[in-house]
Amino acid sequence: xxxxxxxxxxxxxxxxxxxxxxxxxxxxxxxxxxxxxxxxxxxxxxxxxxxxxxxxxxxxxxxxxxxxxxxxxxxxxxxxxxxxxxxxxxxxxxxxxxxxxxxxxxxxxxxxxxxxxxxxxxxxxxxxxxxxxxxxxxxxxxxxxxxxxxxxxxxxxxxxxxxxxxxxxxxxxxxxxxxxxxxxxxxxxxxxxxxxxxxxxxxxxxxxxxxxxxxxxxxxxxxxxxxxxxxxxxxxxxxxxxxxxxxxxxxxxxxxxxxxxxxxxxxxxxxxxxxxxxxxxxxxxxxxxxxxxxxxxxxxxxxxxxxxx
Numbered sequence: 001x002x003x004x005x006x007x008x009x010x011x012x013x014x015x016x017x018x019x020x021x022x023x024x025x026x027x028x029x030x031x032x033x034x035x036x037x038x039x040x041x042x043x044x045x046x047x048x049x050x051x052x053x054x055x056x057x058x059x060x061x062x063x064x065x066x067x068x069x070x071x072x073x074x075x076x077x078x079x080x081x082x083x084x085x086x087x088x089x090x091x092x093x094x095x096x097x098x099x100x101x102x103x104x105x106x107x108x109x110x111x112x113x114x115x116x117x118x119x120x121x122x123x124x125x126x127x128x129x130x131x132x133x134x135x136x137x138x139x140x141x142x143x144x145x146x147x148x149x150x151x152x153x154x155x156x157x158x159x160x161x162x163x164x165x166x167x168x169x170x171x172x173x174x175x176x177x178x179x180x181x182x183x184x185x186x187x188x189x190x191x192x193x194x195x196x197x198x199x200x201x202x203x204x205x206x207x208x209x210x211x212x213x214x215x216x217x218x219x220x221x222x223x224x225x226x227x228x229x230x231x232x233x234x235x236x237x238x239x240x241x242x243x244x245x246x247x248x249x250x251x252x253x254x255x256x257x258x259x260x261x262x263x264x265x266x267x268x269x270x271x272x273x274x275x276x277x278x279x280x281x282x283x284x285x286x287x288x289x290x291x292x293x294x295x296x297x298x299x300x301x302x303x304x305x306x307x308x309x
Contacts, residue, residue, distance in 0.1 A: 002058070003037070003038075003054065003058035003060040003080075003081075004020055004037055004038055006054045006057060006058055006060075007020075007038045007040070007051075007054055007081070008020070010050050010051075010054070013050060014040075014042075014047055014050055014051075015042075015043045015044060015046070015047055016040065016041045016042040016043040016044075016047045016087070017039075017040070017041040018038065018039075018040050019036075019038070019039040019040075020037065020038055020039075021035040021036070021037065022035060022036050022038075022039035022082075023035050023077075024036050024039075024068075024073040024077060024078065024082065025073070027039070027065065027068050027082075027084060028068035028071055028072075028073055029067070029068055029069045029070075029071075029130060029228060029229065029230060029231075030068075030071070030072055030073070030228050030229065030230050030273055030277075030282070031228040031273055032072060032073060032075070032228075032273060032277060032278065032279050032282065033072075033073025033074065033075070033077065033078075033279065034073070034074060034075050034076050034077030034078075035077040035078075036063075036077055036078045036080070036081075036082040037077075037078065037079050037080055037081070038060075038080070038081045038082065039082045039084060040081060040082070040083055040084065041084040041086060041087060042083070042085075042087075042088055043087060043088065044088070045167075048088070048158075048160070048167065049167055051081065051083065051160075052160055052164075052167055054081075055081065055160070055161060055162050056162055056165065059162040060080050060081050060162070061078075061079065061080030061081065062080060062081045062082075062083060062160065062161050062162075062190065063078055063080060063081070063082050063083065063308065064083050064085065064160065064190070064191075064192050065082050065083060065084045065085065065086075066085055066086065066104075066105070066131055066132040066134050066135035066138075067086060067107060067130065067131040067132045067135060068131075069130035069131035069135065069230065069231060070130075070131060070135065070139060070141075070230055070231055070304065070305055070306055071230060071305065071306050071307075071308065072230060072279055072282055072283070072305055072306070072307045072308065073279060073308055074279050074308060074309060075278050075279045075280060078308065083160065083192070085104065085105050085132070085134060085192060086105055086132070087105060088103070088104075088105045088194075089103030089104050089105045089106070089194050089195060090103045090105050090106045090107075090110070091103045091106070092106065092111065092114050095197065098199050098200055098201065098202065099153065099197060099198070099199060099200075100120065100197065100198045100199075100200055101195055101196070101197050102133050102195065102196055102197075102198060103133065103194070103195055104132060104133050104134035104137075104157075104192070104193035104194050104195055104196060105132050105133070105134065106132060106133045107131070107132055107133075108126050108129050108130065108131060108132070108133070108136060109130075111123065111126065111133065112124075112126060112127060112212050115200070115208055115212070116205060116208050116209035116212055117205060117209075118205060119202055119203045119204055119205040119207075119208050120200040120201075120202075120203070120208065121200055121201035121202065121203030121207075121208055122151055122199065122200045122201045123151070123198070123200055123208075124145060124208065124211045124212055124215060125142055125143055125145035125146040125147070125148070125151070126141070126142075126143070126148060127143065127145075127211075127212050127215035127216060127219070128143060128215060128216060128219035128223075129141045129142075129143065129231075130231060133148075133193070133196055134192065134193035134196075136148045137149075137152065137155060137184060137187075137193055137196060138184055138187060138193070139182050139183070139184070139304070139306075140179045140180070140181070140182055140183055140184055141182070143215075145215075147179065147181075148198075149174070149178065149179030149184070150179075151198050151199050151200070152174050152196060152197070152198055153173070153174060153197040153198065153199060154171055154172060154173045154174060154196070154197045155171070155172045155174065155186075155193055155195075155196050155197075156169055156170070156171050156172075156193070156194045156195040156196070157169070157170060157172065157187070157191050157192060157193050157194060158170070158191070158192060158194060159188060159190050159191050159192075160190050160191075160192050161189075161190030163190065164190060169194065172186055174186075181235065181236075181238070182235050182304055222266065222267060223264075223266065223267050223270060224264040224265075224266045224267060224270050224272050227264070227272040227273065227274070228272065228273040229264070229270045229271060229272045229273065230271070230305040231270070231304075231305075232244065232269045232270065232304050232305075233269055233270065233271050233286060233289075233303060233304060233305050234247075234269055234289070234290075234301045234302065234303060234304055235301075235302050235303070235304045237293075237299050237300060237301055237302075240297075240299045242299070243269070244268070244269040244301060245267055245268035245269040246268070247268075247289075247293050247297065247299055247301065248263060248268030248269060248289060249268050250297060251289065251292050251293065251296065251297070253268070253288070253289060253292070254268045256285070256288075257274075258281045258284045258285050258288075259276075259277055259278060259280075259281035260273060260274040260275050260276045260277035260278075260281060261273060261274070261277040261278075261281035261282045261284075261285050262274055262277075262285075263285060263289070271285050271286070279307075283307065286303060286305075286307075289301065290303075
């Protein structure tokens with residue numbers, strides 16, 4: 001593709017990694033996905049600016065990728081630039097009493113390690129959520145303890161895409177209306193998160209660590225962490241009074257399989273890759289569950305996983 005040559009010309013000036021026709025299965029938790037025309041992993045803002053210049057010149061399609069944990073890539077791949085934000089901003093610093101500035105690329109597990117070392121209480125609600133801080137904010141990720149939106153003060157972001165001529169940082173100070181269940185209401189499709197400011201409660205580090213360890217053990221005992229998946233497939237249909245996994249169990253679909261995609265025998269709201277599952281297999285299982293939930297139980301299920309077409 002013509003735009004790929006423009007990205008190749010960055011060689012020597014780009015300090016991160018540029019790959020061409022790179023299999024997206026390698027960068028997604030699902031281990032599913034065809035090749036991306038360009039897969040770029042920037043290391044700094046200068047790298048980001050170089051990529052943006054090419055996007056402005058070529059109007060190349062762009063997909064912003066965090067850690068790939070809540071995502072299903074298509075078998076055909078992606079004809080454009082996949083901007084992988086895994087290594088760009090990963091710092092953690094206290095900015096005041098009970099306030100943290102964290103990088104949008106920081107993994108949730110890394111943030112929790114810091115929380116356990118320093119006694120940052122309240123962050124335990126993020127235990128077991130795969131992916132980055134930016135990804136968690138994008139989907140307002142959470143557990144039974146609460147969602148990230150409830151401890152988020154502000155977000156620093158830029159718009160990256162052909163429709164954004166300048167990489168201009170902007171700050172969003174949050175209010176409750178910015179989030180709902182598993183959704184944000186302020187990010188555009190080309191927005192990428194640089195940093196976020198969170199609140200925490202000072203706690204005894206040993207107590208925070210014990211809480212996190214206990215929650216991890218609960219997750220390991222109830223979820224199929226040993227197989228590739230996207231985490232929870234469906235949002236909980238709250239109006240039904242049931243969790244999504246309970247809906248799947250009522251349908252008798254635990255363990256049901258299409259190709260190498262299987263509804264987990266351990267947790268009904270997980271679809272796992274048994275080894276060589278295709279995106280089409282996973283999508284077929286999702287359609288089956290959704291259609292049967294509607295026709296047999298009168299329940300509307302909506303995907304939590306993001307499906308890129």
